[in-house]
Amino acid sequence: MNPITPTTEQQQILDLGFDTIRISAGAGTGKTTTVAMIIANLVTNHGIDPEHILGITFTNKAASELADRVRSYLGASVDPGREVEVHTYHGFAGQILNEFGLLAGLDRRPEVITPTFARQILGEALYNANLEHVDITWSGRINRIKHLGDRLGDHLLEPGDLLTSLHSGEDPWPERLEMLQTLDTYQKTKRELSVVDYSDLITLSTNLVRGSDEIAGTIRERYRIVVLDEYQDTNPAQRILLATIFGDGFPVVAVGDADQTIYEWRGASAENFDRFVLHFSRPDGSEPHTRELTGNYRSGQRILDVANEIRKEANPDASDLSSPNRTDGTIETHWAEDAMAEAEWIARRFEKLHDDGASWSDMAVLFRKNRDFPLIVETMSRHNIPIEVANLGGLFSVPEVAELRAWLTLLARPESAPATLQILFGSRYRLGLADIAPVSRWIARTIDKYRDEQLPMSLIEGIEHLDEIEDLRPAAIERLRHFLGVYLELLVEVQGASLVETARLILDRTRAWADVESLPPVQRLTARLNLYRFLDLTEDWSPLRGRSSLPAFLDYIEAMEEEPAEELDAARLSGEDAVTLVTVHRAKGLEWEIVAIPAVTKGGFPGRSQMYPDPDTKADILPIQFRVDDRYSDMPADPKARTEYLRTENLMQEWRVAYVAATRAKSHLMVSGAHWYGHPETNQNPKEPSPLFNLIRDHANSTDTGFAAVPPRPEILRFEDDSFAPDPLFESGWIAALADEIEDPTGVAAIAERLGIESAHTKETDMWSQRLFDLPEELNVEEKRDDLTVSVTALVTYAGCPKQFYWSEVDRLPRRRNPAAVAGTEVHRRIELIQKGNIPFEEISQEIYDVPDTDTGPGAYKTFLDSRFGENRAARVEAPFTLSIDDRFTIRGRIDAIYANDGALEVVDFKSGRPSEDPARIVQLEAYAVACDDIDFEVGDVTTMKVTFAYLGGGLTEETYEVDAGWLAGARAHLEELGAGILEERFDPMPSDRCRRCDFLQFCEAGLAFVGAE
């Protein structure tokens, strides 16, 4: 069974067998492995059926990782298809509602809204409310009301519970009551829309099980034991739900690490883990066992020594983590003059480590605050280091994305001066304040002249009157004219365009892709990765109500930026070779060889809270008497003592965040800070090292690589602008400049002469010539293909266009990430989970929940659920196969679902989109049919077979073929013919409608001719 031998600590836990246990698992101690071992041990050595074990964790990512791990441990010891049930906490609650909600008069399958949609509904409630005490002009108002609403949910309360309660009526109650009334409206709107939020899932399901012993009993009887992962992050409501069903002696294993509780601000209760022994009991009624894991398999011991010290700041009684097999680990600290110098230090160290053999994806910069992203993004880009920004907040600071967002804003809100200036000051137009000042002066004068009319005038209206404006530089006039031309052109073109089309049109008309292409390879990768991420966002987004509109999308991303809950899930990385930039909170659960933590300044990290969550002074904090746990019950009444108490609580949490950050590094930890911050304008006073920085710098294992003296305050922290395009010398862009130079090789030399920089020009061109001469000769070795394995997808591509196959599989060219494919993968994953008996839930995208969209029909997943495929259970799901067509040609693939009914086999491929006309698609079904004929999928004797495409986009469409002997022979011959074509290297272009979606169209002559001819 277990592919890994348990450690002594793990074995001691396994020896406890079928019992109630709390396991304290320090960072990197192999928590998931241990949980999987426990489950496998229960099945193999205690005779518990896998389907009688329930696993619950926080995110879908963690749930699928756990399910995979258990599957690999159980291996062949259980029959295929017999699986442990693994849910997320919200998914488990959702399943209870799905199953028993009708009994309580609830919708059977309520639609779940994301926090960002919740904020939009709240915004509407706020807009319509008549408020006296809530400051509706403050940008954080919705956050505060939502915060109060979420905390009510954490403690199973409704707004009405507080509205009707006895209270002093003194501050902050007047404001709190108005917030509660707004939340009451929010609740009503959700009911009208038949949607629920995450809090509702837990509250409603808890009410169900608390109100009916029968329901709780029915759920309990399904399982023999429950394993709770990341238990330290649960809130009181989740604990009550679980204890109502599984308290009272039912075997429960809870795994977590109280020292990694970093989500108390969103309702996690550290008390749940601490008091597990009081909330749950062993089958004989006695107190649960408690065990600890301290063997760390991630980091070198020298890093663990430092992490142990940090952990003790939050919890002096914590046990030390130790590495069983690594004594290594490098820890470096650095204190720079200013934030720019600090960013330079990180970039240079990364370059050196990369030169020494580390890949970029081995490295990460972990930020405590979003505000520290931009300077590091800029510095990495100046050093040609590819980066992937994994936080949405950070993503908007990537210049290409920020500029695209500014254009979107300008199209929706022409009066937006910040968006106009962002574009004009950006790398394309590179104007300065002095260039805009005459326009502003003209506007001021004009408004003055027509004062009576009180007409406001936007910057862009001013730019429309360039002829009337004096004192403008000729170059500025030219660029402003160009900007206006692009803007007016876009205004016309985006009429009726979808959101993603609008974004693409902007990128096209502003020649952004050409600029990206002209960047050096590394910066190009960075720009592309992050632009694609943003385009995915525009494509995935749909509004909760009404049509998808640009202003609504801009509101949405603004709300998303302010919504920390969107950042709860661990970051999902593309896997490209790029340095990850991410906040510490989103880095939980991830690891890298090399981790840099910048801005470790006093008040920065550990962070100092601006406002302590004092329920006696803050309206959005739930008063202690309404909490269902005892957390904060020892909070002093005296205001001063209370502030001190809350300060200490905040500090402890910050040390826990620091512990999480330090334990992400496997072999190299870099910690830094600087005297001067503030981007672009510098703070008034220099920063000092924080206690965290000092602790690490003073540790015997760390190396101090420099501590700069305090320099005079720099006025501004900004790199000299040396953006790549357009260049004042080559305003038509690099590509055109290159074409001109090829035409007339003296052109650039003449410019150099005019500028008096001939010798620098000669030196540079000589150096590059030499580099070109030094390039190795291209090896002319003929590649012989004598055997071949291709995926089904690749084979479909070959059948559609051999040239496209060549560029995607043989001489691979970069391809754009396909958002539709990503969404499709997600739908497939959900179908797989539900077919295996689990109800998956996703915390990120509303698309995943199939929020009703009246314009496009029901979502793919809902279509699946309502179809005959959703109603029946498939015999095999996601069944992998390797099919040998002949000695030289093999096809690999994975069949979505095989339904078997008394020998009648139906092989189904689910498509999340709408029906396709592409003739090549049939190859997929041909491969599946031949695979089912050749391979035993253990679905019993087959008497008849049919193959089906089930298109789930815009409602169900089925395309089915009966597979008889003739169909099968034709399919086999077709596959052989395609394999022979690839082996004989026949890669001629085959233009067709697919050219329009082809990533290679721009440089495929045949494709361009086809599209042009049409």
Ligand code: SF4
């Ligand atoms: S553009 Fe058309 S012909 Fe060219 S590779 Fe793509 S699909 Fe084939």
